[in-house]
Amino acid sequence: MNELITGVIKGERRAIARALTVVENERDGAEMLLAALFPHTGRAQIIGITGAPGTGKSTLVSALAKAYRAQQQTVAIIAVDPTSPFSGGAIMGDRIRMRDLAGDPGVFIRSMATRGNLGGLARASRDAIRVLDAAGFELILVETVGAGQSEVDIARTAQTTLVVEAPGLGDDVQAIKAGILEIADILVVNKADKPGADSTVSSLKAMLELGHPAAREQMVAHHGRILHVQNPAAAVEARFWLPPVLRTVASEGGGIPELMQAIAQHRAHLALDGALQSLEKQQIEIELHDRLRAALIARLLAIIPQEMLADMIARIQARTLDPHAAVQQLLAAQVSQYPDLR
Amino acid sequence: MNELITGVIKGERRAIARALTVVENERDGAEMLLAALFPHTGRAQIIGITGAPGTGKSTLVSALAKAYRAQQQTVAIIAVDPTSPFSGGAIMGDRIRMRDLAGDPGVFIRSMATRGNLGGLARASRDAIRVLDAAGFELILVETVGAGQSEVDIARTAQTTLVVEAPGLGDDVQAIKAGILEIADILVVNKADKPGADSTVSSLKAMLELGHPAAREQMVAHHGRILHVQNPAAAVEARFWLPPVLRTVASEGGGIPELMQAIAQHRAHLALDGALQSLEKQQIEIELHDRLRAALIARLLAIIPQEMLADMIARIQARTLDPHAAVQQLLAAQVSQYPDLR
Numbered sequence: 001m002n003e004l005i006t007g008v009i010k011g012e013r014r015a016i017a018r019a020l021t022v023v024e025n026e027r028d029g030a031e032m033l034l035a036a037l038f039p040h041t042g043r044a045q046i047i048g049i050t051g052a053p054g055t056g057k058s059t060l061v062s063a064l065a066k067a068y069r070a071q072q073q074t075v076a077i078i079a080v081d082p083t084s085p086f087s088g089g090a091i092m093g094d095r096i097r098m099r100d101l102a103g104d105p106g107v108f109i110r111s112m113a114t115r116g117n118l119g120g121l122a123r124a125s126r127d128a129i130r131v132l133d134a135a136g137f138e139l140i141l142v143e144t145v146g147a148g149q150s151e152v153d154i155a156r157t158a159q160t161t162l163v164v165e166a167p168g169l170g171d172d173v174q175a176i177k178a179g180i181l182e183i184a185d186i187l188v189v190n191k192a193d194k195p196g197a198d199s200t201v202s203s204l205k206a207m208l209e210l211g212h213p214a215a216r217e218q219m220v221a222h223h224g225r226i227l228h229v230q231n232p233a234a235a236v237e238a239r240f241w242l243p244p245v246l247r248t249v250a251s252e253g254g255g256i257p258e259l260m261q262a263i264a265q266h267r268a269h270l271a272l273d274g275a276l277q278s279l280e281k282q283q284i285e286i287e288l289h290d291r292l293r294a295a296l297i298a299r300l301l302a303i304i305p306q307e308m309l310a311d312m313i314a315r316i317q318a319r320t321l322d323p324h325a326a327v328q329q330l331l332a333a334q335v336s337q338y339p340d341l342r
Numbered sequence: 343m344n345e346l347i348t349g350v351i352k353g354e355r356r357a358i359a360r361a362l363t364v365v366e367n368e369r370d371g372a373e374m375l376l377a378a379l380f381p382h383t384g385r386a387q388i389i390g391i392t393g394a395p396g397t398g399k400s401t402l403v404s405a406l407a408k409a410y411r412a413q414q415q416t417v418a419i420i421a422v423d424p425t426s427p428f429s430g431g432a433i434m435g436d437r438i439r440m441r442d443l444a445g446d447p448g449v450f451i452r453s454m455a456t457r458g459n460l461g462g463l464a465r466a467s468r469d470a471i472r473v474l475d476a477a478g479f480e481l482i483l484v485e486t487v488g489a490g491q492s493e494v495d496i497a498r499t500a501q502t503t504l505v506v507e508a509p510g511l512g513d514d515v516q517a518i519k520a521g522i523l524e525i526a527d528i529l530v531v532n533k534a535d536k537p538g539a540d541s542t543v544s545s546l547k548a549m550l551e552l553g554h555p556a557a558r559e560q561m562v563a564h565h566g567r568i569l570h571v572q573n574p575a576a577a578v579e580a581r582f583w584l585p586p587v588l589r590t591v592a593s594e595g596g597g598i599p600e601l602m603q604a605i606a607q608h609r610a611h612l613a614l615d616g617a618l619q620s621l622e623k624q625q626i627e628i629e630l631h632d633r634l635r636a637a638l639i640a641r642l643l644a645i646i647p648q649e650m651l652a653d654m655i656a657r658i659q660a661r662t663l664d665p666h667a668a669v670q671q672l673l674a675a676q677v678s679q680y681p682d683l684r
Contacts, residue, residue, distance in 0.1 A: 032664045186662035257369045278661070284665065285657050288651070289639065296638035297631065299673070309630070316626050319621070321382035323626065324373045326635045331641070 001029050005036045011106065011136045013340065023127040026272045027250055029156070032265040037134035043078075044133040044208055044281075047263060048158030049143045050183075055166040056190045060250040061143045062100050067256045068139050069106055076108040076137035077101075080125050080144040080154075108137065127155060156286055159276065160266045162259075165204060167196030181207055184243045185266050188259060192247035206247050241269050304330060343371050348377045353478045355450065357587050362452055363517060365469040376469055379476035382624075386418075390500030391485045392525075397508040398532040400593040404442050404484045406631050409598045410481050411422045411448055418450040418479035420498075422486040450479065464495040468629065471499060473622050496556060497525035498628055500619065504531045504601075509538030513665040523549055526585045530601060534589035583611050646672060 004022075007015025019037075023030045031279035051057050058079070065075045101107045102317055110132075112124060125142060130138050143155055163184035168191075181187070181204075183295075189200050244262050270276040303311075312329070315321035321329075349357025362501040376579075389406075393399050400421070402475075407417045443449045443672035452474075454466060467484060474482050486496050497503045505526035510533075523529070523546075531542050543668045568667070586604050590597035643651075663671075 015489055035664040035666055037663045042661055087482055125455075157658060278564075280659055281655055284655050288658075288667050288668060288672075290654070291665060292642060292672060293635050293639045295669055295673060297635045300634060300638060308626075311624050311632070313623055314628075317622055319381045319384055322377040323629050323633060326630060330634060331637060 001032065005033060008037060008131060009040055010136050013105070016108060016135050017110075019131045020128055023131060024112060024124050025197075030127070033104065034130060037130060039136035041130050042133065044129075044137055044140045044162075045267060046129060046133075046158045048154035048161040049141060049164060050145075050154050050161065050340055051166075051190075053145055055164040056250055057145075057164045058171030060162075060164055060190050062250060063248075063250040063253055063256050064259065065101055065139075065141060067108060067253070067260055069101075069104060072106075073138045074106045074136065075139045075141060077110070078125055078128050078140065078142045079109070079111045079160065082144065084160075088245045092338070103337050107131065109217060122156070123290070125153070126157050131143040156278075156283055159270060159279065160263055162186045162188055162263075163202055164190050167194045167200045181243075185241065186259070186262050187243050187245045188248055188255075188271065189245065190248045190250050192255065193249045197247065201245055201247065208243060208245070227321065251268040300330070303316045304333060308333065343374065347375060350379060350473060350477050351382055355447070358473060358477050359451060359452075359568060361473045362470055364452060365473060366639065372469070376472060379472060381642050382476035383472050384475065386471070386479055386482045387502075387609060388471060388475075388482045388484065388500045390496035390503040391483060391506060392487075392496050393506030393508075393530075397506040398592055399485055399506045402504075402506055402590060403483050403532065404534050405590075405598050406601065407449060407481075407600055409595070411443075411446060415480045416448045416449075416478065417481045417483065418474040418477075419452070420467055420470050420474070420482065420484045421451070421453045422463060423576060435568045450474065450477075453500070464498070465632070467621055468499050498625055499619075501612060501618065502527045504528045504530055504603055504605075506532050507542055508533040508622040509542045524586075525582065528604050529585050529587045529602070530590055530597075531587065532590045532592050532599065535591045539589065543587055543589065550585060565606065583608065593636055615679070642672070646675060650675065 003020055004015055007168050008019045019033060022033055049057055049061055059075060067078060101109065112127060112128065127139055142154055142158055147267050161183050165187065187204050189197055246255060247260055248259055270279065312321060312326045316323055316326055346357055346361055350361045359595055361375060364375055391399055393405055395563045403419060407419060410417050442449065452470060455471065471484065472496055484496055484500055503525050529546050531539055588597060588601050588604055591602055612621065654663060658665055
């Protein structure tokens with residue numbers, strides 16, 4: 001285990017791969033490993049990339065990785081596929097990535113699939129980020145297929161979240177878009193050379209102006225002067241971050257320098273007024289709550305006799321006991337076993 | 343409160359509406375109300391309807407409701423919109439529904455939007471189902487916009503889950519479809535009069551054959567004889583349920599009788615070997631775990647001094663404490679306060 005820890009901190013690929021497997025599968029020693037690596041974390045820039053299938057996310061992630069590599073920065077990619085194992089857990093875009101990035105020692109790519117447990121995936125990706133952070137990667141790109149809760153989980157672990165759209169995917173997805181927009185720090189319209197890109201860009205801008213809290217605040221702050229904030233730097237100055245809408249043609253590298261600039265500007269924005277610190281604080285609080293919840297239920301279920309639980313379920317099913325009362329009784333059972341806990 | 347309870351059980355519309363508001367907003371007395379109504383639940387047939395935006399789900403739900411009404415059955419509709427309040431929580435399709443079903447005393451329609459809390463929405467919809475069940479509605483249709491976790495939650499509360507697709511929504515959504523397919527008891531290709539319906543039907547069938555556990559089992563059981571199970575009755579006989587793929591043109595009522603027949607067949611299938619009972623048992627177990635988790639964390643956070651938590655977060659942020667160790671310390675703090683709890 002000590003060898004593994006040292007290996008990760010030194011950035012040895014084999015140790016990193018093994019450590020990722022240990023934490024992903026929650027093998028023995030995973031917590032010890034994470035605890036040992038934890039003091040070495042907190043240095044990486046973590047970028048989340050999400051969006052619906054068909055938007056070309058994977059190609060965009062590859063293009064970003066190549067561009068950061070060209071600047072001599074080291075890049076780790078975590079590709080999270082929240083679709084069920086039913087589909088075989090195929091990670092889209094892996095072939096493209098492999099072709100372009102294989103063999104580069106400054107890049108590390110890891111695919112993760114769910115095992116039917118969305119909460120577990122959030123934990124696993126958080127732990128994987130820590131391993132790669134401790135291993136010294138300067139940038140960690142976390143890519144996920146857009147499927148609701150997973151985007152929210154990305155927003156919880158990343159410092160900057162990119163939401164990727166593309167023209168021609170149907171214009172009836174307003175409701176879904178609205179939910180995703182809220183977590184976006186930067187909106188990317190990829191495949192911007194395709195027909196309909198203009199209308200995708202303008203509809204995203206319209207939605208932002210209508211609904212985004214930063215847009216509303218900004219409109220108030222500027223007395224309606226800045227209705228169209230095209231320049232993210234202006235938003236930084238204003239101490240609001242209104243997500244910019246950028247165009248890319250990732251397959252040809254189009255728009256990538258501008259995207260990198262926007263990412264850097266968002267990073268600079270986070271450095272203002274300790275925003276990055278308070279974001280991290282929030283993330284830690286969420287993690288503690290998640291972990292406490294899991295630990296508490298595990299402990300309670302270990303104390304409650306299995307027959308008691310089965311009997312209660314049977315009584316609920318017979319409608320002679322209601323679920324709320326059942327929970328009260330289970331909590332009381334814990335108390336009666338430990339009479340001082342009231 | 344007693345008046346409210348009696349009103350709901352008698353099926354009085356005003357009492358039902360008020361009770362739904364009480365449970366949705368977790369107002370004072372919500373738990374008492376639910377406990378009082380609980381013995382009167384368990385009679386309704388609960389049907390979940392999910393799918394991506396643009397598939398015509400709402401129109402399908404309206405068409406189903408009208409058809410059940412024509413058979414003198416009472417119908418409640420819960421339209422759950424898991425998109426964030428950011429979008430204003432507009433419930434799609436409400437206008438269509440209102441036009442066709444308004445004024446019918448045998449129909450009750452309730453829209454629910456999230457308040458940024460997906461877990462809370464699952465709870466709220468479960469509670470709303472109970473109120474409507476106790477009020478005596480024979481059918482409860484729970485409609486949700488497809489957004490990942492929400493479909494899974496539907497599958498957890500419904501007895502029969504319909505997944506709605508439509509032609510022409512883009513063919514690059516395989517990954518998402520695969521995840522949703524798994525929870526489908528019946529697949530509906532709506533807008534089946536549009537171009538591309540045949541290919542949507544055949545691609546769904548191909549996915550089912552490739553991946554669905556029931557299909558695999560069935561293929562083994564029948565030595566590959568039944569590759570295309572077109573007739574759900576055959577699946578009932580075989581004691582496997584392979585989701586049928588049905589075509590509808592909901593806007594004109596096309597395919598609705600066949601869909602109702604498939605729903606009835608699935609219901610009959612659930613009645614075999616106590617499958618309905620064990621489904622309900624599972625649902626209760628999930629509910630108890632959810633409720634216990636919430637109660638336990640609430641109790642722990644009430645005990646732990648706020649400063650202790652804040653101090654821990656600060657130490658984690660400074661990397662002098664790791665999150666796992668923090669949780670162990672918090673649990674130990676609870677124990678030290680109640681020394682007998684070890």
